[in-house]
Amino acid sequence: MRDKKRYILCRVRTTSDSLTAASLHTAIMNKLCEFYGWSGRAISALKTWQLKDKRDYFILRCSLKGLPYVLFSTSLVTYINHEKVAIDVLRISGTIKSLLS
Amino acid sequence: MNKRFFIDAWLMPLTTSDAVEMVKLAGELGYKAVAVEGNDEILKASSEVADRLGIELYRRRTINVNIKEKLYDELSKNRWSYELISVKSNERDVVMAALRDMRVDTVLMSHPSAPLVDRHMLSVTNNIVEVAFSDLLKYGYETFYRVLRLSSHLKKDRIRVVVSSCATNCFEMRSPRQLASVFFVMGVGSDRAIETVSGAIIEALRQNKAKLEGMLDTSGVWRIER
Numbered sequence: 647m648r649d650k651k652r653y654i655l656c657r658v659r660t661t662s663d664s665l666t667a668a669s670l671h672t673a674i675m676n677k678l679c680e681f682y683g684w685s686g687r688a689i690s691a692l693k694t695w696q697l698k699d700k701r702d703y704f705i706l707r708c709s710l711k712g713l714p715y716v717l718f719s720t721s722l723v724t725y726i727n728h729e730k731v732a733i734d735v736l737r738i739s740g741t742i743k744s745l746l747s
Numbered sequence: 748m749n750k751r752f753f754i755d756a757w758l759m760p761l762t763t764s765d766a767v768e769m770v771k772l773a774g775e776l777g778y779k780a781v782a783v784e785g786n787d788e789i790l791k792a793s794s795e796v797a798d799r800l801g802i803e804l805y806r807r808r809t810i811n812v813n814i815k816e817k818l819y820d821e822l823s824k825n826r827w828s829y830e831l832i833s834v835k836s837n838e839r840d841v842v843m844a845a846l847r848d849m850r851v852d853t854v855l856m857s858h859p860s861a862p863l864v865d866r867h868m869l870s871v872t873n874n875i876v877e878v879a880f881s882d883l884l885k886y887g888y889e890t891f892y893r894v895l896r897l898s899s900h901l902k903k904d905r906i907r908v909v910v911s912s913c914a915t916n917c918f919e920m921r922s923p924r925q926l927a928s929v930f931f932v933m934g935v936g937s938d939r940a941i942e943t944v945s946g947a948i949i950e951a952l953r954q955n956k957a958k959l960e961g962m963l964d965t966s967g968v969w970r971i972e973r
Contacts, residue, residue, distance in 0.1 A: 659918065681891075717928035721921045724884060732918045734776060735925050 650710040653745045654738050658702050660731040667694040670704055673726045677719040690715050751945045753923035754780040757807060757879060757911035763792040768917050770796040776922045780949065782807040782831045805830040805952050813838045822850045830955040833877060846872045852951055853877035853909060856897065859889035864896055869905050875948055876906050879913035880926055898933035910943045
């Protein structure tokens with residue numbers, strides 16, 4: 647059966663402009679691995695995208711089962727590339743369309 | 748638009764400019780009430796911004812003591828000046844006294860030196876247990892272990908829990924969903940987890956505010972004005 651997914655709209659507050667979706671993905675995955683190990687990483691099935699028009703806004707996609715893990719991991723991220731950051735979860739939805747509406 | 752009434756029960760700005768920024772950010776993140784700890788200048792600056800944004804603001808005082816007599820002294824001094832009184836202690840006796848004292852609103856149990864919750868504590872618990880999110884960022888596993896133990900009692904409705912950010916600057920603030928995820932991730936149901944940032948504490952704070960304004964008698968009778 648196909649796994650259900652959840653899309654999370656995030657805003658990253660940071661002092662640097664060079665934050666990319668890949669670096670955000672790595673930071674969240676590292677936190678996930680720290681607390682839940684490889685199984686947590688596998689369950690969450692995380693993907694990240696950066697919005698084109700708003701550079702500090704990101705979309706995260708994870709499995710429904712991994713949603714609590716991802717939410718918790720995003721709140722624990724405090725540094726990316728030695729820059730202080732804070733990730734705000736703004737909205738959670740089942741489709742990208744309703745996430746951005 | 749969120750229908751839930753979210754509260755961040757502990758903001759601890761160090762300067763007035765920080766206070767202004769943090770209250771503004773709390774509004775952006777979806778909080779409808781905040782409890783701020785700080786001196787008169789910080790409280791005044793926060794109050795002005797909160798009024799402008801339509802956020803309820805409560806004054807908070809955290810009593811950090813390790814002797815029971817000192818706790819009672821501090822409570823009698825501060826109870827009628829602040830809406831939210833919280834107690835932080837490393838001593839089991841003091842924590843137990845705070846958990847059952849009616850003048851206390853919350854007891855902090857997330858710092859690594861806090862005593863672990865056991866059935867003796869649960870039997871006297873009358874007040875809300877508080878988890879500070881900044882402890883999780885600062886101490887990691889030590890706090891995680893304590894929160895995990897609390898979560899098993901929360902699942903069985905043995906205690907009431909509130910999660911606060913304990914932020915000293917904007918970078919330590921998190922959205923209500925993220926604060927709630929602390930218990931959500933430990934197997935507590937999503938509704939019950941969200942209650943930790945929007946539930947019991949709000950009613951207690953409103954009652955305390957009404958008592959301080961003279962609108963609520965200590966016996967629980969409300970004054971109705973025409």
